Amino acid sequence: MYKHILIAVDFTEDDRLIEGRAVKMHEFTQAKLSLIHVIEPMPSIYGDSYGVYMQPEVNLNEKATSMLKPIAERLHIPAVNIATPSGNVSHEIIDYSDENNVDLILMGSHGRHGLRLLLGSTANAVLHHAKCDVLTVRVSD
Amino acid sequence: MYKHILIAVDFTEDDRLIEGRAVKMHEFTQAKLSLIHVIEPMPSIYGDSYGVYMQPEVNLNEKATSMLKPIAERLHIPAVNIATPSGNVSHEIIDYSDENNVDLILMGSHGRHGLRLLLGSTANAVLHHAKCDVLTVRVSD
Numbered sequence: 703m704y705k706h707i708l709i710a711v712d713f714t715e716d717d718r719l720i721e722g723r724a725v726k727m728h729e730f731t732q733a734k735l736s737l738i739h740v741i742e743p744m745p746s747i748y749g750d751s752y753g754v755y756m757q758p759e760v761n762l763n764e765k766a767t768s769m770l771k772p773i774a775e776r777l778h779i780p781a782v783n784i785a786t787p788s789g790n791v792s793h794e795i796i797d798y799s800d801e802n803n804v805d806l807i808l809m810g811s812h813g814r815h816g817l818r819l820l821l822g823s824t825a826n827a828v829l830h831h832a833k834c835d836v837l838t839v840r841v842s843d
Numbered sequence: 844m845y846k847h848i849l850i851a852v853d854f855t856e857d858d859r860l861i862e863g864r865a866v867k868m869h870e871f872t873q874a875k876l877s878l879i880h881v882i883e884p885m886p887s888i889y890g891d892s893y894g895v896y897m898q899p900e901v902n903l904n905e906k907a908t909s910m911l912k913p914i915a916e917r918l919h920i921p922a923v924n925i926a927t928p929s930g931n932v933s934h935e936i937i938d939y940s941d942e943n944n945v946d947l948i949l950m951g952s953h954g955r956h957g958l959r960l961l962l963g964s965t966a967n968a969v970l971h972h973a974k975c976d977v978l979t980v981r982v983s984d
Contacts, residue, residue, distance in 0.1 A: 703864070703867040723844070723976070726844040730867075730871035730872075731871075811970060811973070811977070823970075823971070825970060826967045826970060826971065829966060829967060829970060829979055830964070832952070835864070835978065835981050836952070836978075836979045836981075837976065837977075837978045837979075838970055838976060838978075838979070839976050840973060840974060840976050840977075
């Protein structure tokens, strides 16, 4: 059914749920898996997923890549299929999907900011613009 | 992975795509399948999916049920797992899912009204409120 599944993670506890679904969907489909984490350029006022809030000199790209490594290892995803673009989360996920013939995007149903009622969630934005199927995994609020 | 998949159809040509995904997901998961079509109480200004625009006396519920029959037969869904509630589409899908322990909602990514930019799509509304995973199938605009 699906040939290329893109797994979007955001370094929250929800990633384990998403990873579990990815394992199952891969079992079912034998699809190629890719992994993406989008680095948001603006520092979050609610905290910092990278643990480098006070150290702006740290290379966020390297940090994100090293945080993706254990997930990629568990899912047997080679480095060439891992992306850590910077920018707007939904735009980057859509761009990667379009450029790499992704036919299923797998992601959590919530952003981590708690502002989704105001701004709309990342999942909603992806759904709105995706040219492929989207499987949103229900994660905690 | 999934034990009860709810398939939401809207009697457009997109239903065939959704049905195809349902067949595959059932193959993968052996989940119980249920089928829903929500009857919108307001007549559409853009047309009429039921073909009864000029015959308001026709029972829409019966009409919808008979239109669901061939889909249900192809998917081997018994009558007891078919629902044709009337009301707001996303609310009814969510209510059915909550009341029947649905763990995956399978639906098209677009409403059929062409107003989704203004009003938000049905899929977005479902995604926003669902307590389970949602697989949105990319359908034509």
